[in-house]
Amino acid sequence: MAEDGKRPLDALEKARDKRIIVKVKPQGDQEEPREIVGTLNAFDLHLNLWLEDAEKNEDGKTTKFGTVVIRGDNVLFVSPE
Amino acid sequence: MAEDGKRPLDALEKARDKRIIVKVKPQGDQEEPREIVGTLNAFDLHLNLWLEDAEKNEDGKTTKFGTVVIRGDNVLFVSPE
């Protein structure tokens, strides 16, 4: 799509094996996006994401998930930590 | 999609026959995601999931479902227990 060949998902390739922040879309009655942090192990065209050592930090409380596979349609944006 | 061939759904292959946590998207007027736990029997590209011995633990109450097929578009994330 880009005249210089760069594609948005190339940014994820650069973030592989690094800690990333995943902003999850607010859904149902939620007002704010949620945030999951983890080490990016793999991703695909749908922005499905395989994270290791994933956790959620909310209201000063950390919830550890370990390995997670996030379904891409829940993703608002991804950002290297 | 990944230069090293790893794909997010490979993480589910590793979780086959193991207990997994499925976080279900909050929908309608729901505020929080719901959680279904079960043994992963099969999955597909859409993240449709076949679980055995599935159950829901909410407010200290366990509801047993036995076999369930969860439609993939309801999935927020999947995580090996």
Next chain:
Amino acid sequence: MAEDGKRPLDALEKARDKRIIVKVKPQGDQEEPREIVGTLNAFDLHLNLWLEDAEKNEDGKTTKFGTVVIRGDNVLFVSPE
């Protein structure tokens, strides 16, 4: 998708002609999923479901629908009774 050939919809093949519980996604302003019970007559890749002798049990009241075709995108999960 599965190395051993098992697919989530195979679980529905095993449930054919049996009573199944269909949890319908909460939508609009609904808080809780609804439940339709019926005998599984046919299904397809989209999880469209043809049930016979279908009914809804809510608040102690049973509503009988007879034959129903449920559009798959409304399905949260399916579970043999």
Next chain:
Amino acid sequence: MAEDGKRPLDALEKARDKRIIVKVKPQGDQEEPREIVGTLNAFDLHLNLWLEDAEKNEDGKTTKFGTVVIRGDNVLFVSPE
């Protein structure tokens, strides 16, 4: 999809030219599904439905629509009357 060749939409073929109930998904701020009744004239793979002599019965009031084409993605389920 079915080993015996039966598909969910075959149930609609059997309902052609008969009165059917169409439960419409609750959307926006709606709490309950709405109901449109009519004679099934034609349908397609998306569950788009062409009804004749269609009407809505709500709170004791009947609204007549005559011919309607309902877009399939609004359909919760269809049931022969």
Next chain:
Amino acid sequence: MAEDGKRPLDALEKARDKRIIVKVKPQGDQEEPREIVGTLNAFDLHLNLWLEDAEKNEDGKTTKFGTVVIRGDNVLFVSPE
């Protein structure tokens, strides 16, 4: 899809150049579907609709839009006036 070749969109072919009612899905915080009336000039498989002399009648007030192209995924149902 139909054994007799009839398809739901054939009903729109019969309504070409005639006045039709378009019920628009309730979205966001809306409770009731909205209604746009106009002369059907063209339509496509997605139920995108090109109307001429379109107008909205709500609470006794008429808003004239003239030419409109309605995106199909907003359509609840279409009905010849």
Next chain:
Amino acid sequence: MAEDGKRPLDALEKARDKRIIVKVKPQGDQEEPREIVGTLNAFDLHLNLWLEDAEKNEDGKTTKFGTVVIRGDNVLFVSPE
């Protein structure tokens, strides 16, 4: 789709380089559709729209956006001014 070859997006071809009104779907907690006005520079099959000199007029206040690319799935309808 139309026997006479007319398609809904042909109406946009006629509106190229002219001022158009884009009604944006109400989303999240919004009750009313929003309106963006601009000169139609280009469009595609998804109803993605490239407008120049775009602006929003709400509650007597005008917000100027200049060039905008509106993602098609947000569009309720388009109407030449």
Next chain:
Amino acid sequence: MAEDGKRPLDALEKARDKRIIVKVKPQGDQEEPREIVGTLNAFDLHLNLWLEDAEKNEDGKTTKFGTVVIRGDNVLFVSPE
């Protein structure tokens, strides 16, 4: 799609390496669209966007995100700053 070959995403090609405003759809219980500003590094057909030096300005507070990949289905519109 356009007789003169212009496509909406060409506007993004012109905005490459420039600061752009991304209006994010209101979702869940949100009333207003959110805004992320950043330098456009790459985009694709789905309007997935790779921004550098991205930030959010809300209620007089700036939150810096650095690199972000925004999933296209969250985009309401994009506008060069």
